[in-house]
Amino acid sequence: MKRGLFKTGAVVLNSFDYGESDRILTFYTLSFGKLRGIAKGARRSKKRFVGNLDPMSRLDLVFFHSDKSELVRVEEVKLADAFPGLKADIDSLSVGCYLLELTSEMTREGQVMPQVYTLLTGFLKAIEEGADPVAFTRFFEIRLLSMLGYLPHLDACVVCRKTDNDTQKRFSSERGGIVCRPCSIGSAGLIPVSSATAGMLAMSAKLDIDKLRRLKPNAAFMEEGERLLYDFIKFQIGKELKTKRFLEKMRKAEARA
Ligand SMILES: [Zn+2]
Structure with missing residues (x-):
């Protein structure tokens, strides 16, 4: 994968809290297979990711990939299906x-x-x-x-x-x-x-x-x-x-x- 911003469909496979306010997630995505990412400030900024990072949620995911990190950075998510x-x-x-x-x-x-x-x-x-x-x-x-x-x-x-x-x-x-x-x-x-x-x-x-x-x-x-x-x-x-x-x-x- 090249360095840059990408968009794909994704399902949250699992997630756990990291540090003070971040969350680490594993996704299965349509275009990139399994991906691990970090949502910075996910627990602080309620409006940015609200309720959308729960396991099982299907999302439109925008993430940033750099060569420096194993984790992609979650930039934006839009809930497509929460399977209520x-x-x-x-x-x-x-x-x-x-x-x-x-x-x-x-x-x-x-x-x-x-x-x-x-x-x-x-x-x-x-x-x-x-x-x-x-x-x-x-x-x-x-x-x-x-x-x-x-x-x-x-x-x-x-x-x-x-x-x-x-x-x-x-x-x-x-x-x-x-x-x-x-x-x-x-x-x-x-x-x-x-x-x-x-x-x-x-x-x-x-x-x-x-x-x-x-x-x-x-x-x-x-x-x-x-x-x-x-x-x-x-x-x-x-x-x-x-x-x-x-x-x-x-x-x-x-x-x-
Ligand atoms: Zn036999």
């Missing part, structure tokens, strides 16, 4: 936060992928408009993995490339896909997955939001898909996601209530 419907409901809000953290952890600065921006904003909007947050979390995970080149091998065996007729299959995050019975001997950490779930995951990786809305995944897909994808994601990024732990805590609390 998402934030009004604790379930969809926590799912939204998970999508933000996942995007932040899976992408790296300097990698420009407008399709990731479109995916994230499209999914936030779809969940706000009533798409099933649990199913759409699975669809987001598989679509994002696919875009970033990490789509696991879900049809044939990832080792020997043969297909079998087993209705119950085994998935290996380490190998990056389904492993057939003979190839799985001696492997640890295999995740059971039905061929129906594996098939639906493979299909949903290729579908756009309108087509995904029409899918009616069953309870087995939700459960198996979550276990498989999260194990694979954890393997890829090498750590747990904070928002995932929160989602699990909430679910346990709901089950008790």
Whole structure:
């Protein structure tokens, strides 16, 4: 990126206070991929950035980039969408936060992928408009993995490339896909997955939001898909996601209530 002033669409992935009055933010932007920036005086000058730097907000962002700093300087923001419907409901809000953290952890600065921006904003909007947050979390995970080149091998065996007729299959995050019975001997950490779930995951990786809305995944897909994808994601990024732990805590609390 050259030195200068730039404008782009952006979603706030996260932000934290810095020093006396500044705020450091991570954005996913349409034209520049993931960006980290500083909003000087964000907490002092209420009128300049008021309410517009909250995580999940979609903005028209104007920033200044110089070669001297790793952080761009946030000059001006205009709120394009605050997703109020998402934030009004604790379930969809926590799912939204998970999508933000996942995007932040899976992408790296300097990698420009407008399709990731479109995916994230499209999914936030779809969940706000009533798409099933649990199913759409699975669809987001598989679509994002696919875009970033990490789509696991879900049809044939990832080792020997043969297909079998087993209705119950085994998935290996380490190998990056389904492993057939003979190839799985001696492997640890295999995740059971039905061929129906594996098939639906493979299909949903290729579908756009309108087509995904029409899918009616069953309870087995939700459960198996979550276990498989999260194990694979954890393997890829090498750590747990904070928002995932929160989602699990909430679910346990709901089950008790
Ligand atoms: Zn095999």
